[in-house]
Amino acid sequence: MVEFAKNxxxxxxxxxxxxxxxxxxxxxxxxxxxxxxxGELWGLPLFVVASLSLTAGASFAAHEAAKQ
Structure with missing residues (x-):
């Protein structure tokens, strides 16, 4: 579990x-x-970066877990 969280x-x-x-x-x-x-336009890019980062993190962790 620690390895998954780290990945x-x-x-x-x-x-x-x-x-x-x-x-x-x-x-x-x-x-x-x-x-x-x-004007201010920072809400949308921050949301996109956060959601893509969480998705990529989960994908990378699952990929690394599958290799072990």
């Missing part, structure tokens, strides 16, 4: 960093100018 955290963090970097690079430029005009 889950590793998968979630790595995938979250990857997706966060991609979204930040593409979306950050547009949201910066939108923010300058008084």
């Amino acid at each position: 889950f955290v590793v998968g979630a963090v790595l995938f979250g960093a990857l997706i966060g970097g991609i979204i930040g690079a593409i979306y950050g430029l547009f949201s910066f100018f939108y923010w300058l005009s008084g």
Whole structure:
């Protein structure tokens, strides 16, 4: 169980960093100018990164558990 939790955290963090970097690079430029005009667009990208990270973490942990 500890190994599964460790693999889950590793998968979630790595995938979250990857997706966060991609979204930040593409979306950050547009949201910066939108923010300058008084708007805020950070709720949706944060939700996408969080949900994809949890899904990828579970998938990575299940894959690692199946290999052992």
